[in-house]
Structure formats: structure tokens, C-alpha cells
Amino acid sequence: MTDVAELIVAALAEHGVRQVWGVVGDALNPVTDAIRRQEGIEWIGVRHEEAAAFAAGAQAQLSGRIGVCMGTVGPGSIHLLNGLYDAKKSHAPVLALCGQVPTPDIGTDFFQEVNNDVLFADVADFAQTITSPGQLPQLLEQAVNTAYAEGGVAVLTLPGDVGSLDIPRGTRPPHFAPRAAQVTAPEDQLTEAARALNAAEKVTLLVGCGAAGDRTEVLTIAERLKAPMVLTLKAKAGLEADNPYQLGQSGLIGNPSTRKAFDDCDTLFLIGTDFPYRDWYPQGKTVISLNSRAGHIGRRTPVDHALVGHAGPTLRALADLLDTKDDTDHLRSATDAYAGWLDDQAELADPDHDDRTWLGKLRGKADNPEGLIRPEVVAAALDRHAATDAVFTTDTGMSTVWISRFVQLRGDRQLIGSYNLGSMANAMPQALGAQALDRGRQVIANCGDGGLMMLLGDLRTAVTYRLPVTFVVYDNGRLGMVKLEQEQGGLPEFGTELDNPDLSAVAASLGLRSRRVTEAEDVDTAVREALAHDGPYLLDFVTNPDEIALPPRTTAADAWGFAIAKSKEFLESR
Structure with missing residues (x-):
């Protein structure tokens, strides 16, 4: 006989799930035991369930296959929530298997009891409790199919007395629905959009992750329209390299050329993006939006022409309707500005930058009197030495800025990060998930010191399960982005300072190889050494907390805010 837990685990293994992440316990003991006996599926026991959810979400984003995590009764399931919200907002299909008290005790305020169906109602597109073997395989199929269809979270709750119940003889095995086919926007929408693009003099593209897998089609549109291309952070992976039209990112992590491309255009074409920052959209432009999710069209900026369909087939159809423009002035102006900005950034990534010129020396004395490593140097070294198929994860905050730029x-x-939820502490567990998919692939977690300390215990998970992640810590003793926000608003820095231990020593005590780096001239060697190591390695880079990443558009109010904040800090420090 097959029991409930065995049916679930066998179906997931047959579907291609290779790991299940979580913490063992009571109601889910039948499930973990089924995993123990199931060939082809691995149990990875984390130290905190939040790490399990982040790892499962990262696997879903990288593989396209559902990620699976588990949390047992009450607190164990509650701990999953933050990572599951990240999966929801990243449109990553994740299945959470959650424990519950035995069915006779449900509703009695039993020890550890929480109402999972209510608890997960907001984060999950599907949340149901299995109370009888007769509900299978339908509930499992609904859960997985919904996670795929909605690009989100499904939760199945198992009471403590249900997992070991026998499945009735003759129960068919689960079958999961195939993914929906990609669709082209309707002909009338294509005609209307093409008419507007052909009439436009200067078009700028804003391209998101919805088109990251459609590189050829996006480049064809850019060539026809002679359009500069602003990329969202999540579109970097598919569209950044060898792309003569791209200008990097907009928003706080962006650069001046993206602002110029937005300001100078008369038509803005949004492709596969739900870029959320309304203040960074240009005003007074004709806006065309292509998105497979109709609900995403027009919710950030008003849209004149909508295309509801997937990027690849819609762009192929649209290209046949577009005239090829000859005027390259708009494109050249934006790309020249971007090239100049890249040259300036390259100088900042030179370890000897502050010693080469009198301006550099003056800058160093003002904002880096102790000669700490500039984070730009670290990120640039990673770019030079990382493999061409490396997976990067970044914590929310300044580490994302440096990876975006360098x-x-x-x-x-x-690239994986918490780019929609904006959680702390995501880079390390997401890297664990990425590495478990392929232990031979290079995975580099770019961690803030605040983020790493929040889920520090799961560094040991990398050792326990032989996950050779390279953990890079930007150790500036600060919650860096919050510091920047405070100072931009004219506030003195407060509550952001972190009295970190020697993080390399902590990592060594947890069983990782590690190195603490305090000199810029040692960065290159340290990065090469860590990436060559065949096990988990932590690099603790002591970086300058006063390194400022200016956004592409700054105002007099911003400058005045920094000046006021710095004067307050100086007076208070005296």
C-alpha cells in the first residue's frame, strides 16, 4: 500500500523535483521518511525555514520547475512566509508542504495550532488542507498546476494523522498539466502599436524579465526603431551582454544615460516589464506596453497602446509591421552618454584610484580616511574572474547596486535577488538553492553584512550538504541603503551601525574556508583563490561605509540633504 506522504513525494520526484528544503518535525515526519526512501530526491535540512523558502524560490526561478519547501506545525510554517512572499512577487512556482495538528484537534486551539488556510491566504494562489486520502491526487494536481499557471505559491497542509494514511487501491498517479502555450497579441493591437511606433521620431525601450528569453526579437525591434534600451535589473541576464542598444538600469541603481534616453524620447515602449518606480517614468510621452499579464498594463504609468501577449511571438509579429528608421541621433546620444559613464565607473573600480590624482586623494581623505576597500573594486574583481555561466545572488541594498553596475x-x-519583495537576508539561502541544482556550477552570493547575520546559521547548511557557494560579504558595518536614505533626507545616520564580529572567523568556526580582506591590492588574489576552491568559501571584505552610489537624477534637495546630514553627524561625533 502507498500512503499519502509517499504518493506526494513520488509524484514530485517523477516530475523532476530534486530537493525538498525544510526543518523536520512531527506532522511532516511521514513526508521526510518518504523522501528518505525515494530515489532521486534529496532532503536538505536548513537551520531556519525562511532559508528553505528562499532556496526553493531560487530553484524555481532558475529551472522553471516547481520548488518545494516544508514547514511543520505552527511556528515552522510561519517561518516560511517571508521566503514565500518573495516567490509570490518574483512569480516563481513554489509548493509549500505544511504541517497541522491531528484532525480531531483542529479548531480546539491545540498546542502550536494555527489556521494555515487563513495564514497563507494572501501569499498563496492555492491553499488547502488534506483531511482524507480520497482528496488525492486531485489536491496535489491542483496545487502544482495553480503554482505554474499563476507563477506563484501553492500550500498543501497535512494534519499529523493524515500523512501516513493509506491511499485507496486503484488511485491513479498524479498528472500535472503542461504549461500554457505562448500567445501573440491580437492583430488589431499589433496594427495600432505599429502605427504609433512608425509615427514616432525618438523611441526608447524599457525591457523587463518578461522578454529576457527573447533576445533576438528584442534586438530586432531595437534595430528597426534605432531605439536605446533601458533594462530592468531582472532583464540583465538575457539582454545585457553584446547589446549595442542597452544602457543599463534606471531608478536608484541606474545611471544618467537612462534618464537622458527617457527624457529625450517622444515614445516609450515597455516590453515585458512591471518596473514599479513611478517617479522614474518620463512624463508626456506616448506609451506602448507589451505584457502577457493584462493586469500589469497601465498600473505604473498611463498607457496609450496595449499589447496583451508574450514578448517573443508578439515582437516577431510586430517587427513585420515596422518601418526601419534611418535616424540614429537619439540612439547615439544615449549610448555615448552611457559609454562615458562606464569609463567613469571603471576608474572607481581601480584599487589605486584614490592615489592617482589630486582629486582622488582629496576624495579619499573626505569619505575614506581609513583607506578601506571600495566596494566597486570587489564587484569589478568578481566580474573579471567569475565563470561565464556563474549564478550571482545579491542581498537587497548596496550589494545589488555594485553588482548591477560592475x-x-x-x-x-x-542573477537572482529579492528584487520585488526587497527582503533582507535573501542572497545566502538563494545561493544554496542555486548551488543544489548543480554542484558543479559556480554560484556567488553577494551578501550585505546585515543580511548575512540575519540568517547566519544557514552558512552551515553549505558545509553539511557540500554546496560549494562562494559567499562575498561587503562588510561595511552598516545597513548601507538605509544610511543612504537617511542622509539623502537630511537626517543624521542613526540605528544603521553594526558591531560585527570577524565574519571570516565565524565562517571558519562553521566549517567554511574563509579569508578576511582589508587591503584593496589583495582583492584580486582573494577572489581568484575563493572561486578556485572546491567547497564553500566566505570572503569577508572590509569595505568603506561612506561610498555613495548616486542615482541617475539628483536634485539640489538631495545634495542639501547629504550636506545637512553630514554636518549633523560631524557635530554629534564631536
Whole structure:
């Protein structure tokens, strides 16, 4: 006889799930035991369930296959929530298997009891409790199919007395629905959009991850329209390298050329993006939006022409309707500005920058009197030495800024982060998930010191399960992005300072190889050494907390805010 837990685990293994992440316990003991006996599926026991959810979400984003995590009764399931919200907002299909008290005790306020169906109602597109073997395989199929269809989270709850119940003889095995086919926007929408693009004099593209897999089609449109291309952070992996039209990112992590491309155009074409920052959209432009999710069209900026369909087939159809423009002035102006900005950034990534010129020396004395490593140097070294198929993860905050600006996603490089939820502490567990998919692939977690300390215990998971992640820590003793926000608003820095231990020593005590780096001239060697190591390695780079990443558009109010904040900090420090 097959029991409920065995049916679920066998179906997931047959579907191609290779790991299940979580913490063992009570109601889910039948499931973990089924995993123990199931060939082809691995149990990875984390130290905190939040790490399990982040790891499962990263696997879903990288593989396209559903990620699976588990949390047992009450607190164990609650701990999953933050990572599951990240999966929801990243449109990553994830299945969470959650424990519940035995069915006779449900509704009695039993020890550890929480109402999972209510708890997960907001984060999950599907949340149901299995109370009888007769509900299978339908509930499992609904859960997985919904996660795929909605690009989100499904939760199945198992009471403590249900997992070991026998499945009735003759129960058919689960069959999961195939993915929906990609669709082309309707002909009338294509005609209307093409008419507007052909009439436009200067078009700028804003391209998101919805088109990251459609590189050829996007480049064809850019060539026809002679249009500069602003990329969202999540579109870097598919569209950044060898792309003569791209200008990098907009928003706080962006650069002045993207602002110029937005300001100078008369028509803005949004392709596969739900870029959320309304203040960074240009005003007074004709806006065309192509998105497979109709609900995403027009919710950030008003749209004049909508195309509801997937990027690849819609762009192929649209290209046949477009005239080829000859005027390259708009494109050349934007790309020249971008090239100049890249040259300036390259100088900042030179370890000897502050010693080469009198201006550099003056800058160093003002904002880096102790000669700490500039984070740009670290990110640039990673770009030079990382494999062309490396996976990068980044914590929310300044580490994302440095990777965005200094690491080019050429080859088959990929990037994962909490770019929609904006959680702390995501880079390390997401890297664990990425590494478990392929232990031979290079995975580099770019961690803030605040983020790493939040889920520090799961560094040991990399050792336990032989996951050779390289953990790079930008150790500036600060919650860096919050510091920047405070100072931009004219506030003195407060509550952001972190009295970190020696993080390399902590990592060594957890069983990782590690190195603490305090001198810029040692960065290159340290990066090469870590990436060559065949096990988990932590690099603790002591970086300058006063390195400022200016956004592409700054105002007098911003400058005044920094000046006021710095004067307050100086007076208070005296």
C-alpha cells in the first residue's frame, strides 16, 4: 500500500523535483521518511525555514520547475512566509508542504495550532488542507498546476494523522498539466502599436524579465526603431551582454544615460516589464506596453497602446509591421552618454584610484580616511574572474547596486535577488538553492553584512550538504541603503551601525574556508583563490561605509540633504 506522504513525494520526484528544503518535525515526519526512501530526491535540512523558502524560490526561478519547501506545525510554517512572499512577487512556482495538528484537534486551539488556510491566504494562489486520502491526487494536481499557471505559491497542509494514511487501491498517479502555450497579441493591437511606433521620431525601450528569453526579437525591434534600451535589473541576464542598444538600469541603481534616453524620447515602449518606480517614468510621452499579464498594463504609468501577449511571438509579429528608421541621433546620444559613464565607473573600480590624482586623494581623505576597500573594486574583481555561466545572488541594498553596475551578465550568467519583495537576508539561502541544482556550477552570493547575520546559521547548511557557494560579504558595518536614505533626507545616520564580529572567523568556526580582506591590492588574489576552491568559501571584505552610489537624477534637495546630514553627524561625533 502507498500512503499519502509517499504518493506526494513520488509524484514530485517523477516530475523532476530534486530537493525538498525544510526543518523536520512531527506532522511532516511521514513526508521526510518518504523522501528518505525515494530515489532521486534529496532532503536538505536548513537551520531556519525562511532559508528553505528562499532556496526553493531560487530553484524555481532558475529551472522553471516547481520548488518545494516544508514547514511543520505552527511556528515552522510561519517561518516560511517571508521566503514565500518573495516567490509570490518574483512569480516563481513554489509548493509549500505544511504541517497541522491531528484532525480531531483542529479548531480546539491545540498546542502550536494555527489556521494555515487563513495564514497563507494572501501569499498563496492555492491553499488547502488534506483531511482524507480520497482528496488525492486531485489536491496535489491542483496545487502544482495553480503554482505554474499563476507563477506563484501553492500550500498543501497535512494534519499529523493524515500523512501516513493509506491511499485507496486503484488511485491513479498524479498528472500535472503542461504549461500554457505562448500567445501573440491580437492583430488589431499589433496594427495600432505599429502605427504609433512608425509615427514616432525618438523611441526608447524599457525591457523587463518578461522578454529576457527573447533576445533576438528584442534586438530586432531595437534595430528597426534605432531605439536605446533601458533594462530592468531582472532583464540583465538575457539582454545585457553584446547589446549595442542597452544602457543599463534606471531608478536608484541606474545611471544618467537612462534618464537622458527617457527624457529625450517622444515614445516609450515597455516590453515585458512591471518596473514599479513611478517617479522614474518620463512624463508626456506616448506609451506602448507589451505584457502577457493584462493586469500589469497601465498600473505604473498611463498607457496609450496595449499589447496583451508574450514578448517573443508578439515582437516577431510586430517587427513585420515596422518601418526601419534611418535616424540614429537619439540612439547615439544615449549610448555615448552611457559609454562615458562606464569609463567613469571603471576608474572607481581601480584599487589605486584614490592615489592617482589630486582629486582622488582629496576624495579619499573626505569619505575614506581609513583607506578601506571600495566596494566597486570587489564587484569589478568578481566580474573579471567569475565563470561565464556563474549564478550571482545579491542581498537587497548596496550589494545589488555594485553588482548591477560592475558585473556584466555575459555568457550564461544568471542573477537572482529579492528584487520585488526587497527582503533582507535573501542572497545566502538563494545561493544554496542555486548551488543544489548543480554542484558543479559556480554560484556567488553577494551578501550585505546585515543580511548575512540575519540568517547566519544557514552558512552551515553549505558545509553539511557540500554546496560549494562562494559567499562575498561587503562588510561595511552598516545597513548601507538605509544610511543612504537617511542622509539623502537630511537626517543624521542613526540605528544603521553594526558591531560585527570577524565574519571570516565565524565562517571558519562553521566549517567554511574563509579569508578576511582589508587591503584593496589583495582583492584580486582573494577572489581568484575563493572561486578556485572546491567547497564553500566566505570572503569577508572590509569595505568603506561612506561610498555613495548616486542615482541617475539628483536634485539640489538631495545634495542639501547629504550636506545637512553630514554636518549633523560631524557635530554629534564631536
